[in-house]
Amino acid sequence: MKGIIYSELVGFLDVKGGPSFTEEVLAGAELPHGGAFSRVSRYPWEQAVQVVTSASKISGADANDLCEEFGKFLFDRFTVLYTEIVERYPTAEGMLAHVEDHIHEEVRVLYPDAEPPHVASWKDDDGFVVEYSSHRPFAHIAFGLVQGCMKHFGDPRSINWVDRDPTGKTAYFRIQ
Structure with a gap:
């Protein structure tokens, strides 16, 4: 990492x-x-x-609570460290929809040895879903990052953890 x-x-x-x-x-x-x-x-x-x-x-x-807090903190730091990336998106959903194909792609260009997690997202009848998948058990950090993203963009919707792997390597979050 x-x-x-x-x-x-x-x-x-x-x-x-x-x-x-x-x-x-x-x-x-x-x-x-x-x-x-x-x-x-x-x-x-x-x-x-x-x-x-x-x-x-x-x-x-609780360690999981600390990870979620760190995720929120980390998103705030990303807004300072990577302002030009964050400012490209007008909404939290817009940014979350492009984590994999834009943000993580830039990470791979800047750091060829980086192994960012896989983040997918899609709309369904119940809202917007974000999927986290990694070989690392950091789903709680991802949850905090999504919360931080929503707060940054002033998105008032709620985020719920709808499916979790006990290892912390995969998770699904629903925004509605």
């Missing part, structure tokens, strides 16, 4: 609990590099799980 995600995770921890909390979480995660993440390097996704597990243990917060 790209280091930028880890750098943002560390930033999230700083906002969530302050620098001393972040230091305690990273020490508790027992990472081989002590939590010094480079934005341009690659790290095993399991290290993100170690960090979230440590944060959950120290804070007492």
